[in-house]
Amino acid sequence: MKHLMVVFFGVVLLLGNASTTFCQSVSFSRDIFPILSDRCFACHGPDADKREAKLRLDRTGGEDGAYRTHKKSTAIEPGSLVESELWYRVTTDDVEEVMPPPEANKKPLTEEEKSLIKSWIEGGATYEKFWAFVPARKSAPPQVKNPQWSNQPIDLYVLAKLEAAGLKPSKEADKRTLIRRVSFDLTGLPPTRDEVKAFLSDTSPEAYEALVHRLLAKKQYGEHFARYWLDLVRFADTNGMHKDFYRNMIAYRDWVIRSFNDNLGYDDFLKYQLAGDLYPQATNDQLVASGFNRLHLIIDRGTALPEESFYKNVVDRVTAVGTTFMGMTVQCASCHDHKYDPLTRKDFYSMFAFFNNIDAAPETSGRPRDGLQPPFVSLGTPQQKRALEQLNNQVAKSDQALKELKKKVDQEKDPAKKKTLAGQHKAATASHNNLKKKRDTLDREIPKAMVMKERKEVRPTHIMKRGQYDDPGEPVTRNTPEFLPALKKTGKVATRMDLAQWFVDRNNPLTARVAVNRFWQQFFGTGLVKTAEDLGAQGEVPSHPGLLNHLTVSFMDSGWDIKALMKEIVMSKTYRQSSLATTQEFTQDSENRLLSRGSRYRMDAEMIRDQILASSGLLVNTMYGKSVKPPQPDGLWKSVTMIGERFKADTGDAIHRRSLYTFWKRGMPPPQMTILNAPIRDACIARRERTNTSSQALLLLNESEYLKAARSLAQKALALKGADPGKRLEFVYETVTSKLPDEKETAILLNLTKSLQANYTEQPTLADELCSGLNLAGVKEKAHLAAWTVLVNALYNLDITKTRE
């Protein structure tokens, strides 16, 4: 360690920063705070109930602050190691006294960490406000040694870091890789061969920018971006508890897609979701968006206690707001003050108070009709609404007529006449029922959306002791956490709209940062703060704080313009770097945190499936509407259901729609998705896990729909007129990978088709099986198609096919 410090001095001096001393170059936020938070805060942090020795190390002042003297011992004496009890406690060998104590099961401080603490205390032990809670301010991009590389702000921040690390950026990715990458990143789909060709032949300097514009304008852009959002807000097609009934939140999903496509500002996007129902004369979109507050899990009536269900729903709702818009784990404070962040129980329940005034039952009543649990709104077109009104009137009239007729029948004494009248009544009843049926059919056709709705009277809110739904403590009123900027109320009682406005206020340090970091993650695989779900004390500090600040501020400056941000990111040189690197570079920085290259990582489940559908020509681009059920292995629903549900696959176009529209049963989500790390959607997920497993290999090798897609592409290849095997191979290879096969790849693959063809010719029944449902005449033809199908199946299993490069 000593040796290191000496060298450090040397470097600092070499950098010519003579005023910088070692002590000053220890950063409280970057170096010290994470140590204190991780090792000390559990007992000496914000949680008053668990605080030991009247000491909190998350602040300096007060009777219990870090600088306090208690029983003659001062925790931290700025500038003096000897007088700082903390220094003694973290360095002593005495097991009775050492901190953190062994029974806390915390890692002891490493030598490096101790030396940081030492320098920090010696240098004055200054505290700083936690970085994520300080509003981002714009600063000039850093100076770089090689300004020729790029003058875009993103690149300057990245390059400065690379230069400081003695690294250089990678060269730009080749055009094929680039169009494939940016197409996947902006639309979730691969480029077609024609699109690749057009891009390659456009040699103008604006070719790439034009491509980006084309992609941002595609409808598939909104679908792709919506998918990430739906993970974040745990969108699903069932209630997720007990009988796991169907729920209809389709309108919300469709609104998310349209919002991204219409480039609705992120500020409005947020406000509509939090408080869309509170706009005066709210539009359908605003009402639908407020369904965000209805996405939580909900139980059906009859088993749980309604009071408990009510409480759980609200906690779930507030948790979603915490993860989605604050990047914080607020739910920790439902039972106790947050152990790491300055969020108290009072803060939590003051937030809770905005979300507990819903005018809705806390549990669904049996099986909700059409998956709709009140309150919901009808979204019919004016024509539909008129037609419905007419039908309603007709039904009412016919009902009246029927009643009168019935009276007549009852009053009639003459048997013959009575019989005639009864006959009339029977006919009228039938036509009345028909009318009602017609009305009901139309009513069901009209889309509806579950929405948020405020009760007139505001429910009182209490701190719930230990997070128990039936143990109210001190009453609280609606408010935002004390450590964040104050809420501006527009009336006597704060509203959810006030809260929404507070979120998009320029002084809110979290909203834009959290959003920008998540968007960044979509393009590099990892956020600038890796823990995208938690920017709080226990989250990671950003790899490029300046860059995160820059993006945050420019995002707000642009009017929260999402497409502009996307464009800025994909236009950067940083984004356009090649992902090629040395083995050593891959192992040393596997997540590419330094951004010294383009990121390379496995695509999400939906992208892999959509890619197979798109490249095979099977993809159906119908947007919106009812969720669809592509085939899945038998028996999965049956194995978990409580109400005898059986999965019944859709047929026709429905099974070839984008995965975004796949029916999501929380009790048993589609295995094609979950095997590739799609979350269950019973909790808000800001970043997916990415693994590489044998069940994934089995899925991609053996899924029968994926094999059908392979066959469909093989058929196209074989239908090419006058093409030799080399040309056919080029066609399938380029369609699947956006690249051309080189000589060696061509040889290997043609060799495969040859030997497979021999295989299938020898075993015609096997070829028959692969070609079932097709009208093919000869054994040779079938063997040919079978061999090429397996070839495409191999291409779909290449690492480069499932990986974004």
Next chain:
Amino acid sequence: MNDPLMEHDQLGSRRSFLLNTGMGLGATALATLVPQPAAAANFRLKGKPKAKRVIFLFMAGAPSQVDLFDYKPDLHKLFKTELPKSVSQGQRVTAMTRGKQQLVAPTMFKFAQKGKNGVWMSELLPRLSGLADDLCLVHSFNTNAINHDPGKTAFCTGAEVPGRPSMGSWLSYGLGTLNKDLPDFVVMPSAFWSGRVNVQALYARLWGSSFLPSKHQGTPFQTVGDPVLFLSNPKGINAQVRRRMLDTLGELNRKHLSEIKDPEIQTTIAQQEMAFRMQSSVPELTDISKEPKKVVAMYGPEVNKTGSYARNCLLARRMIERDVRFVQLFHRGWDHHSRLPDNMRGQCRDVDQPTAALLKDLKSRGLLEDTLVVCVGEFGRTVYGQGNITRTNYGRDHHPRCFSGWLAGGGIKGGMHYGKTDDFSYNVAENPVHVRDLHATMLHLLGVNHSRLTFPFQGLDQKLTGVEKARVIKEIIS
């Protein structure tokens, strides 16, 4: 306001300093960059673990301890009398029995003392009773959940609220794999059962890995079609074609590895080969045709039906033999709010013989020594009846305050019972065992300190046993 991080960013970080001095982005630097799993901390206990593998027999729906294990003969005298308020102490109940009279419904089943130590067991479990000397009955289990969904989630993941990794995935994460051709953690729900009431749902989260890497999630074995999803080659592809195709695939992937250099490609190749091996190892595992007739017969007639609890018990033994770390069976149909005696007879018939056979089979192969077997439901049932109560017909509501289950094998003392309930089987009177205590004890037997097996997520070192203090029940360990 100053931005605290910014200033230092301008200076270049500590990390970049290390790079500048030619140290490279080595372990020291990376440690500051990437939070290391706390698993790096030493969570393994000293000494040889008593158990290597676990079979968890989950009786989903919550069987009645009053009718199976917790013998209270004096209750017969209190038939249909009101449960004293001093006992229920205003305990919260479910929406189903709230506000209703709580009348004692004694069990209609006979109990007898079994084994060397005279452990009380119900006539409903004759064969399991024969193994009383191997069992450790726990009468003092308790949980916080009063409804199935949170109850099962708490048992399987350590928390009522969804979003935590399951027991098996913790073990897979902490202890790693024992075999190279099969998953570490297998889940087998019965496809049918006798109880014809209120069959509660299961959820993928009960065996999910949540924030742990997903390779640790449970692999459910299917009763229809492929036992492991997508295991078989699709129609038109046989093993020969698949092998030929995988050879080409490997060749191309290796070529790309040599150009792209990303070691992740290596993993893809390895997993594709593992998938191929599973195509033979899994069918070999589920094929019981080579089992001796005598052994198969031991599990009872149902063993011949795919998806039966009996078949799953036999498969569990075969998995344990092949060193699968954690096998979890789910048998549903125990939620007896009404017609409990009838339903109970059927359910016990489902499980009694196969469970006993499983224990005997493991024992005869010397596997019980280091295989821990646990059998329990998500909670117990009330001593007071639900519906019209007669001597021979009654139902019971959910009861989290006390319930019974048993453990056997891997480091467990046999022929004993642990914990006591009050006279009404309503409250724990002695030695409570909370769900988290069971988890802590299981981990302990596997050689793991439960408070140290952690994973950083949402700013906490998360663990199976959660934040409340959990106790290893040393008294039941041999």
